[in-house]
Amino acid sequence: MNVLGVETSCDETSAAIVTDGREIRANIIASQADLHARYGGVVPEVASRKHVERMLPVLQEALTTAGMTWADLNAVAVTNRPGLLGALLVGVSAAKALAYARNLPLVGVHHLEGHVYSNFLAAPDLAEAFPLLVLIVSGGHTQIVRMDGHGRYALLGRTRDDAAGEAFDKGARLLGLPYPGGPNVAKLAEQGDPNRVPFPRSWLGDSLDFSFSGLKTSLRTFMSRDNGQTPSADVAASYQAAIVDVLTEKLRRAARQTGIRTVCVAGGVAANRSLSAALQAMAQAEGLRLVVPAPVLCTDNAAMIAAAGYFRLLHHPPDGLDFDTFASEPLGSA
Ligand code: KG4
Numbered sequence: 001m002n003v004l005g006v007e008t009s010c011d012e013t014s015a016a017i018v019t020d021g022r023e024i025r026a027n028i029i030a031s032q033a034d035l036h037a038r039y040g041g042v043v044p045e046v047a048s049r050k051h052v053e054r055m056l057p058v059l060q061e062a063l064t065t066a067g068m069t070w071a072d073l074n075a076v077a078v079t080n081r082p083g084l085l086g087a088l089l090v091g092v093s094a095a096k097a098l099a100y101a102r103n104l105p106l107v108g109v110h111h112l113e114g115h116v117y118s119n120f121l122a123a124p125d126l127a128e129a130f131p132l133l134v135l136i137v138s139g140g141h142t143q144i145v146r147m148d149g150h151g152r153y154a155l156l157g158r159t160r161d162d163a164a165g166e167a168f169d170k171g172a173r174l175l176g177l178p179y180p181g182g183p184n185v186a187k188l189a190e191q192g193d194p195n196r197v198p199f200p201r202s203w204l205g206d207s208l209d210f211s212f213s214g215l216k217t218s219l220r221t222f223m224s225r226d227n228g229q230t231p232s233a234d235v236a237a238s239y240q241a242a243i244v245d246v247l248t249e250k251l252r253r254a255a256r257q258t259g260i261r262t263v264c265v266a267g268g269v270a271a272n273r274s275l276s277a278a279l280q281a282m283a284q285a286e287g288l289r290l291v292v293p294a295p296v297l298c299t300d301n302a303a304m305i306a307a308a309g310y311f312r313l314l315h316h317p318p319d320g321l322d323f324d325t326f327a328s329e330p331l332g333s334a
């Protein structure tokens with residue numbers, strides 16, 4: 001079954017074609033990052049307008065790359081929640097029009113569920129490994145979920161304030177680095193000493209919750225006191241290490257508490273090499289199987305939406321053409 005995936009929840013216009021939830025035939029991603037960089041972050045109205053311009057060329061390119069025509073598609077999956085409403089509406093309108101015109105089954109996909117399913121693209125045998133633990137680390141969300149089956153999630157921990165991606169992005173701004181912050185902090189950190197500045201780690205007792213807002217404040221305080229004396233690469237590496245340590249340790253605790261042996265990571269921050277190295281070391285020490293998708297599948301893309309849509313359609317009837325978009329909604333809502 002060839003599923004067309006469409007993703008426009010933030011600043012990437014993406015269309016993908018995935019066969020049977022595992023074989024990526026095309027995954028076209030048109031990023032708007034350069035456009036938003038001058039504003040220091042995503043401007044929702046600019047994002048919506050760019051999606052309108054790019055949606056059809058991106059769809060066409062997906063077909064060309066896959067060597068397919070519209071007639072080869074068997075279903076359409078589109079991100080409908082959560083995200084920037086104006087941006088979501090562009091992808092959802094295009095997907096509905098296509099599904100109607102071609103009489104194809106259509107499914108609205110939760111963006112975080114899409115991130116989770118990037119792991120199934122990386123490791124198709126995961127479907128036999130339930131229950132799984134998934135650390136979701138994106139720009140707006142940080143959570144640890146237990147996945148008991150397709151579409152079945154239990155929230156074990158979540159951030160009480162900033163998301164990990166937000167901590168990277170806000171830290172980048174304080175360090176004077178351009179948008180998008182995460183990759184730029186990671187790049188600068190490569191030459192730095194992660195032990196130079198002892199930034200705080202917020203453990204919150206035995207909880208699997210996270211808190212990153214204090215870390216951001218301590219970076220601000222450090223910067224104003226340090227007056228540029230410490231090399232910025234050392235500051236970036238130390239700041240990144242504080243985020244990575246907490247994410248890694250909380251996933252270790254979740255695995256110990258639940259006894260689950262297969263752990264996955266999803267979302268833009270999962271593209272961070274320092275995080276994946278720390279998770280690898282932790283998984284090896286604990287005897288866990290770890291799945292980390294390739295960086296292009298960690299950040300926003302439509303292949304993950306097509307994969308999530310495929311598995312949803314295997315187990316549920318398609319959505320009607322009247323489904324809505326939602327700016328925020330927890331993972332696991334129908
Ligand atoms: O999942 P994603 O692409 O979009 C959302 O759903 O939010 O995640 C974007 C977040 C941003 O905060 C970005 O700075 C962060 O992921 N990010 C990274 C890296 N690549 C993207 N953070 C750290 N290191 C990276 N290499």
Ligand code: ZN
Pocket residue numbers: 111115138139267268299300
């Ligand atoms: Zn995302």
